[in-house]
Amino acid sequence: MEMNFSQHISGQFNTDLEAIRSHMMAMGGLVERQVANAIEAITSGDTSPADEIIRREDDVDRMEVAIDRECTQILVRRQPAASDLRMVLAVSRVVRDLERIGDEAQKIAFHALEIGGSANSGFCQQAIRYMGAEVCKMISGALDAFARHDVDGAIDVVRHDKLVDQQYSAALRELITYMMEDPRSIGQAINILWILRAIERIGDHARNISEQVIYVVSGADVRHSSLTEMEERAHPDNAAED
Amino acid sequence: MEMNFSQHISGQFNTDLEAIRSHMMAMGGLVERQVANAIEAITSGDTSPADEIIRREDDVDRMEVAIDRECTQILVRRQPAASDLRMVLAVSRVVRDLERIGDEAQKIAFHALEIGGSANSGFCQQAIRYMGAEVCKMISGALDAFARHDVDGAIDVVRHDKLVDQQYSAALRELITYMMEDPRSIGQAINILWILRAIERIGDHARNISEQVIYVVSGADVRHSSLTEMEERAHPDNAAED
Numbered sequence: 001m002e003m004n005f006s007q008h009i010s011g012q013f014n015t016d017l018e019a020i021r022s023h024m025m026a027m028g029g030l031v032e033r034q035v036a037n038a039i040e041a042i043t044s045g046d047t048s049p050a051d052e053i054i055r056r057e058d059d060v061d062r063m064e065v066a067i068d069r070e071c072t073q074i075l076v077r078r079q080p081a082a083s084d085l086r087m088v089l090a091v092s093r094v095v096r097d098l099e100r101i102g103d104e105a106q107k108i109a110f111h112a113l114e115i116g117g118s119a120n121s122g123f124c125q126q127a128i129r130y131m132g133a134e135v136c137k138m139i140s141g142a143l144d145a146f147a148r149h150d151v152d153g154a155i156d157v158v159r160h161d162k163l164v165d166q167q168y169s170a171a172l173r174e175l176i177t178y179m180m181e182d183p184r185s186i187g188q189a190i191n192i193l194w195i196l197r198a199i200e201r202i203g204d205h206a207r208n209i210s211e212q213v214i215y216v217v218s219g220a221d222v223r224h225s226s227l228t229e230m231e232e233r234a235h236p237d238n239a240a241e242d
Numbered sequence: 243m244e245m246n247f248s249q250h251i252s253g254q255f256n257t258d259l260e261a262i263r264s265h266m267m268a269m270g271g272l273v274e275r276q277v278a279n280a281i282e283a284i285t286s287g288d289t290s291p292a293d294e295i296i297r298r299e300d301d302v303d304r305m306e307v308a309i310d311r312e313c314t315q316i317l318v319r320r321q322p323a324a325s326d327l328r329m330v331l332a333v334s335r336v337v338r339d340l341e342r343i344g345d346e347a348q349k350i351a352f353h354a355l356e357i358g359g360s361a362n363s364g365f366c367q368q369a370i371r372y373m374g375a376e377v378c379k380m381i382s383g384a385l386d387a388f389a390r391h392d393v394d395g396a397i398d399v400v401r402h403d404k405l406v407d408q409q410y411s412a413a414l415r416e417l418i419t420y421m422m423e424d425p426r427s428i429g430q431a432i433n434i435l436w437i438l439r440a441i442e443r444i445g446d447h448a449r450n451i452s453e454q455v456i457y458v459v460s461g462a463d464v465r466h467s468s469l470t471e472m473e474e475r476a477h478p479d480n481a482a483e484d
Contacts (some may be wrong), residue, residue: 053461061466063464064465064466065463065465065466068463069463071326072327072331075317075327075331076323076324076327081318081319082318085314085317085318089314089317097447176428176429176432179421179425179428180425180428183421183422183425184422186418186421186422186428187418190414190435192437193432197439221307221310221311222304223303223307224303224304224306224307
């Protein structure tokens with residue numbers, strides 16, 4: 001009798017864990033589309049998706065609050081331990097990063113509207129398109145790694161974040177040169193500056209999500225760690241062999 | 243016997259809760275000094291504190307990881323419920339915001355070094371000094387409100403964040419005018435732009451900390467709420483009287 005009861009509890013618990021994971025993935029899907037649409041609004045010169053992005057930002061916020069509440073309820077009702085507790089804490093941190101990615105997508109949409117359609121011809125368009133595609137891949141890569149408990153996939157995302165940071169620095173230098181050559185363009189260029197910054201921040205948040213994959217799988221808190229430290233702490237056995 | 247045992251557990255639990263709260267306050271004190279020193283490095287033209295700020299950023303990071311680990315251990319060992327659980331979750335969120343404030347202080351220090359000493363004469367100095375003092379007050383105000391479970395103090399911090407945002411917009415407009423008038427100053431001005439942004443972000447993080455005060459006291463999750471909604475949800479009784 002007691003065993004049945006405990007199996008029932010444990011079955012319900014797994015259902016709860018599965019629910020927060022799948023809600024987090026749904027939120028991740030929405031956030032990734034928000035970013036892709038925001039990049040499209042900038043690079044295509046068609047600002048019509050921007051209003052939709054700004055409107056859907058409320059959905060992203062609501063999802064964060066709802067999933068975080070589910071996490072708290074699991075802590076209260078199930079008192080999870082070990083890897084289950086890490087999973088709940090990680091989901092709660094990941095949805096916070098997803099919400100901030102949503103914020104950055106909304107900022108990009110606002111700047112797309114300020115720049116207007118055809119007016120924005122050329123400034124760092126290639127960098128925006130490249131970095132934008134890169135951070136979209138990073139978001140889905142980080143979420144896939146989370147779903148599959150794939151530490152190497154997570155580390156790969158961190159590696160890509162370094163490339164995005166380099167691309168960002170190069171784009172800033174390019175932009176400052178444009179501004180100096182044509183001071184009348186400064187107002188427009190500042191919008192591009194904020195867009196580049198927002199994309200770079202999205203990369204940082206995707207990196208944060210990847211760090212949570214390593215936390216769930218290995219229990220190691222790799223925030224503020226270098227890539228090398230991260231690899232060692234995610235794979236302690238390999239490191240010991242070296 | 244059982245009662246003594248449970249009193250012992252509960253006494254130890256209170257000690258644990260007190261420990262994370264006091265470690266959080268110590269971290270808050272360090273972070274506030276980092277911000278004040280960073281503002282000083284910009285506005286005094288004496289960049290000598292900048293290296294110290296950059297060095298101490300590691301301490302801030304370590305404190306975040308250590309306090310967050312304490313929070314997780316309390317969840318595992320004590321399985322807190324209701325307001326105790328909210329306290330643990332809130333501390334864990336607050337230290338994350340404090341860590342990000344530390345990041346922003348470090349960014350300001352880097353830009354202070356790039357600008358160098360006397361070279362930075364004038365650009366938005368008054369705005370930086372004013373906004374800097376304001377966000378320092380916001381950090382200590384938010385932490386005081388947390389310590390005293392003071393919802394009105396927390397709401398006051400949120401009110402100040404709106405002022406800082408307005409000041410930030412005005413300073414940006416001023417800066418863009420300088421850039422257009424003197425394109426040779428653009429490199430320097432971009433450093434000031436990042437500094438203004440960092441200060442504005444610090445205000446946002448202080449606001450986030452205040453939201454956690456309301457969460458601890460009333461159980462209401464007021465993230466993404468307007469000031470009016472926040473006041474109503476923090477004081478549901480008053481709202482009902484209206």
